[in-house]
Amino acid sequence: xxxxxxxxxxxxxxxxxxxxxxxxxxxxSYRYVLKALRENTILTLPASCLTVLHGLYPTTSVxxxxxNCTFASTAASAAGLVAGLAxxxxxxxxxxxxxGDGGTYDIGIQALSGxxxxxxDFIFVxxxxxxxxxxxxxxxxxxxxxxxxxxxxxxxxxxxxxxxxKIMEAHDIAYIATxxxxxxxxxYDKFVKAKRIKGTRYMQIHVPCPxxxxxxxxxxxxxxxxxxxxxxxxxxxxxxxxxxxTGRSKSLAxxxxxxxxxxxxxxxxxxxxxxxxxxxxxxxxxxxxxxxxLKKSAS
Amino acid sequence: MxxxxxxxxxxxxxxxxxxxxxxxxxxxxxxxxxxTSITETLSQYIESGAxxxxxxxxxxxxxxxxxxxxxxxxxxxxxxxxxxxxxLYMHEQLHWAAGSRLPIVMCCVNRGVGAPWSIFNxxxxxxxxxxxxxxxIYCRDNQEIIDTVIQSYRIAEEVYAPVMVCYDGxxxxxxxxxxxxxxAALVNSFLPPYKPHTFLSAENPRNINPVIFxxxxxxxxxxxxxxxxxxxxxxxxxxxxxxxxxxxxxxxYTKLTGRDYSELLWHYKTEDADIVLTGMGSIATxxxxxxxxxxxxxxxxxxxxxxxxxxxxxxxLQKALQGARAIFVLEKAISYGYEGALCSDIKAALYGxxxxxxxxxxxxxLGGRDVKAREIAAAVETSLGEINNKKTHNxxxxxxxxx
Numbered sequence: 001x002x003x004x005x006x007x008x009x010x011x012x013x014x015x016x017x018x019x020x021x022x023x024x025x026x027x028x029s030y031r032y033v034l035k036a037l038r039e040n041t042i043l044t045l046p047a048s049c050l051t052v053l054h055g056l057y058p059t060t061s062v063x064x065x066x067x068n069c070t071f072a073s074t075a076a077s078a079a080g081l082v083a084g085l086a087x088x089x090x091x092x093x094x095x096x097x098x099x100g101d102g103g104t105y106d107i108g109i110q111a112l113s114g115x116x117x118x119x120x121d122f123i124f125v126x127x128x129x130x131x132x133x134x135x136x137x138x139x140x141x142x143x144x145x146x147x148x149x150x151x152x153x154x155x156x157x158x159x160x161x162x163x164x165x166k167i168m169e170a171h172d173i174a175y176i177a178t179x180x181x182x183x184x185x186x187x188y189d190k191f192v193k194a195k196r197i198k199g200t201r202y203m204q205i206h207v208p209c210p211x212x213x214x215x216x217x218x219x220x221x222x223x224x225x226x227x228x229x230x231x232x233x234x235x236x237x238x239x240x241x242x243x244x245x246t247g248r249s250k251s252l253a254x255x256x257x258x259x260x261x262x263x264x265x266x267x268x269x270x271x272x273x274x275x276x277x278x279x280x281x282x283x284x285x286x287x288x289x290x291x292x293x294l295k296k297s298a299s
Numbered sequence: 300m301x302x303x304x305x306x307x308x309x310x311x312x313x314x315x316x317x318x319x320x321x322x323x324x325x326x327x328x329x330x331x332x333x334x335t336s337i338t339e340t341l342s343q344y345i346e347s348g349a350x351x352x353x354x355x356x357x358x359x360x361x362x363x364x365x366x367x368x369x370x371x372x373x374x375x376x377x378x379x380x381x382x383x384x385x386x387l388y389m390h391e392q393l394h395w396a397a398g399s400r401l402p403i404v405m406c407c408v409n410r411g412v413g414a415p416w417s418i419f420n421x422x423x424x425x426x427x428x429x430x431x432x433x434x435x436i437y438c439r440d441n442q443e444i445i446d447t448v449i450q451s452y453r454i455a456e457e458v459y460a461p462v463m464v465c466y467d468g469x470x471x472x473x474x475x476x477x478x479x480x481x482x483a484a485l486v487n488s489f490l491p492p493y494k495p496h497t498f499l500s501a502e503n504p505r506n507i508n509p510v511i512f513x514x515x516x517x518x519x520x521x522x523x524x525x526x527x528x529x530x531x532x533x534x535x536x537x538x539x540x541x542x543x544x545x546x547x548x549x550x551x552y553t554k555l556t557g558r559d560y561s562e563l564l565w566h567y568k569t570e571d572a573d574i575v576l577t578g579m580g581s582i583a584t585x586x587x588x589x590x591x592x593x594x595x596x597x598x599x600x601x602x603x604x605x606x607x608x609x610x611x612x613x614x615x616l617q618k619a620l621q622g623a624r625a626i627f628v629l630e631k632a633i634s635y636g637y638e639g640a641l642c643s644d645i646k647a648a649l650y651g652x653x654x655x656x657x658x659x660x661x662x663x664x665l666g667g668r669d670v671k672a673r674e675i676a677a678a679v680e681t682s683l684g685e686i687n688n689k690k691t692h693n694x695x696x697x698x699x700x701x702x
Contacts, residue, residue: 040501044369051510058518060506065499067372068508069365070391076362080327080369080377081499083353087324087375093501111365114358 008188009035018061020053023217025207025224026127027053028181033098033125033205034064036191041094042085044069044077046108048100049134050127072107074099075115078122094195095122101142102132105164116171116200123194123201126164129209137212144232145282146265146274156273160285165204169238174199177237177246180206182224186235186247197239206233214269226264228252231290236297243296253294261286303479303556310471313441313478314380314406314464315340317448319350320486321404323378324493327355327366331385332418333468334408338380360385364392364405371401372507374498376452379403382468383410386424390431393461397432397534399508402455402462402493404448405433409580409631410468411666419667420468422580426632426640428463432534434541435608437579438466439565441476446558449481453490453548458541460534465608467581467631469667485555538610545607563612564619565604568594572601574679575620578629579605579641582664586629588672593679600679605641613648620649625686626658627679631670633662638695657686663698674699 013034020027026049043066045051051068055061069077078097085093099108104126112124131149132138139149141162148156168176175197179187187205194201208223210216215223227233228248235249245253252258261283265271274282308316315337318326326345328338344350353375355366360381367377381389386407396403407425411417425435434454438444444466451462466472499507515526525533542563549560559565567587569575574593576586583604593600603619605612620626630639637643642660649655659682664670678698685691 042373042499042501054506054509056516057506057509057511058516058524060509062506063504065501065504066506067369067499068506069369070395072361073365073392076357076365077369079355079357079362080325080366081373083325083327083355083366084370084373084375084377087353087370088373090373090501110358111362114362117358118356 008185009038011035011038013063015061015063018053019055020049021211021217023210023220024049024053025129025181025209025220026050026205028184028220029127029179029187029205029207032184032188033191034062036188037094037096037195040092041096042066042081043096043098044074044081045098046071046074046103047134048103049129050098050100052134071103073111074103074108075112075120075124078124079115079118079120082121096125097122098125098127100134101126101128101130102140104128105141105162113171116168116173116202119173119199121198121200123203125203125205127205127207129207129212130161131209131212133209133212145285146278147270148273149270156278160282163289168202171200172241173202175201175237175239178204178206178233178235180224180228180233180235182221182228183235183247190237212270215267219267223264223267226267229259230261230264231258231286232261232264234290234293236293245293245297253297258290303481305477305479307475308441308478309336309473309475310441310444310466311336311408311473312340313445314448315344316480317445318378319344320481320483321376321378321449321452321490322350322492323352324375325353325355325367325370325377326379327357327363327370327377328379328381329357329360329363329385331360331382333410333472334380334382334385334406336472337406337408360388361392364389364396364403367403368392368396368399368401371403372399372499374493374495376493377403378405380406380408382408383412383424386428387412390428393428393431393433396461398530400459400534402452402459404451404455404462404464406444406448407463407465408468408472409465417666420470421631421665421667422465422467423632423665425463425465429609429640432460432538433609434460434462434538434545436462436464437606437608438464438471439580439584439604441471441474441478442558444471445478445480446552446556446560449486449490450548450552450560454541454544456493457544457548458537460537460541465580470581479556481556489552489555542607542610542612563607563615565606566619567602567604569601569603569619572599573622573624574598574600574627574683575603575623575625576600576627576629576675576679577603577605577641577645579608580631582629582631582670585670585672586675589675589679592672592676596680598679598683608641611644611648616645616648617652617654620645620656621652621654623654623656625683626656627661627682628658629661629663629675631664657692659691660695661698662695668699670698
């Protein structure tokens, strides 16, 4: 790892006070993302919770140059920044796109796939809160099976979460990493590393959402940690095609102490209508993914 | 005036040469018939080093215009081109580009819109984008394409609004015509490098296009800033003011090249005309041939061509149409459920002026159906017969269409 606890950038790029919800997992993560990216970074973002966090014109809660773009266009917007900066002789600026799971897995996937295939020199960050939270908790393709959302209000989500990481891996890009606000130093290190790598880098942050998931705001870090402990979300990185478990996920794999899914699910209202069958299906889904990761890690 | 080279070329080659002469810095485009050869020609220029620019080979038109928007935001001169469904797919970004006040120039090679599929020419694509905040200029021939693209960057960069240069697919895009290519030195003197008044840079953090509320709000220094409506008002004022800019830029270009771009309209045999045909692009050119035929019948007809559609040349049209006994508006597009958009706009421009000449709207050439001058002339003769018998004052006529 390139940097450690004692070297975390002391600068703050998020100003005191922003419009994110209390206990927002994005808010916690974003502070460290910006610390790692530092100066000489330009950011682009679509309509999302992050737009709300950034504040209302003419004030903003972040000290970072950023360009708002339309929902489907995030990665293309980044590609335009990269091209424009290259054309005007500014090739040392890091271009970063930040979108939610809706803007990544769903409406933004075409532009993202295009930019990744072209090897666009930028970092794409997906903060995954597992639903359209900015519009009030509708289902996305990142929503896990069994979750209640306002568009799956009775039957719950009937499909498993899309494996976006696998899709990005299939693009053979320079760097892929997963991060969690429960492990900010792991997150910080991976973003510092991403900034140093050229080419397309894809970063995914698993961000708990108190209003969307239905839990008290004080439990955001606990839920982010339980997601790792149960293997619902796994910390890893793929550098030049080489897969590596990192941080807590690595030690869980080594010790074999991953805990059952119910520890994570029972703390969230969104899973209160989940059937026993769905629970066993979801457990199996998580177990299969975990085993895939173990296999990749061993190879 | 300097020496220029006359070459035989298609409209799409003319557009690509114009972009090169303007030294565009970022090109992003996606192939669609009949625009495709612009993107191919520009790829040639850029890969061979003849044009120093970034070419982003995007996966769709929505991304093409997005790339231009972001590149323009960091201070690069950006170019794109499209047609038909490509333009429709860009629709969201057309609004975003204009709302962002970015001087992007795009060629729209006019083509019909599905369903069902048509690759052939009409103007439904660009007319349907009338209200997106873009300046729209329509070309008659390939000379106008090269000249209009060059002028458009000057216009766009002076008024901070994007410009759509529209010309008819195949009729111009794939038809070879002699074109006088301006010398690079002439274009350089006419069009200085792009210097944005505001651009996004790593050194100067700013949040561009965040959420804005209906009311005006104070910034951190206590200054009351524009709300959404004030920004929209400024866009509207700039587009209205753009008429003067288009004329001033056109006059300067006229001086440099000897080709007349001093007006928002063009005129053909209108000095003594009491019957006026009007339209945009190649259908208006076809109308000039129809006028020659009508004059052989003793009908004093002329053509008022609309070059600039947005901003709308209201005063110029009032002047041009004041002596008309009858007005015929030819359109390769329609606002379904009403009539051609140009016809409605002309009627609105004449409201309250005392000009109340009968006006017939001719819908013709949709989806590439051929429009012959003699068909236009025959339609005018039929209309005049009805008008003289006071049978019709206001009517929409579909030319060369089974009904």
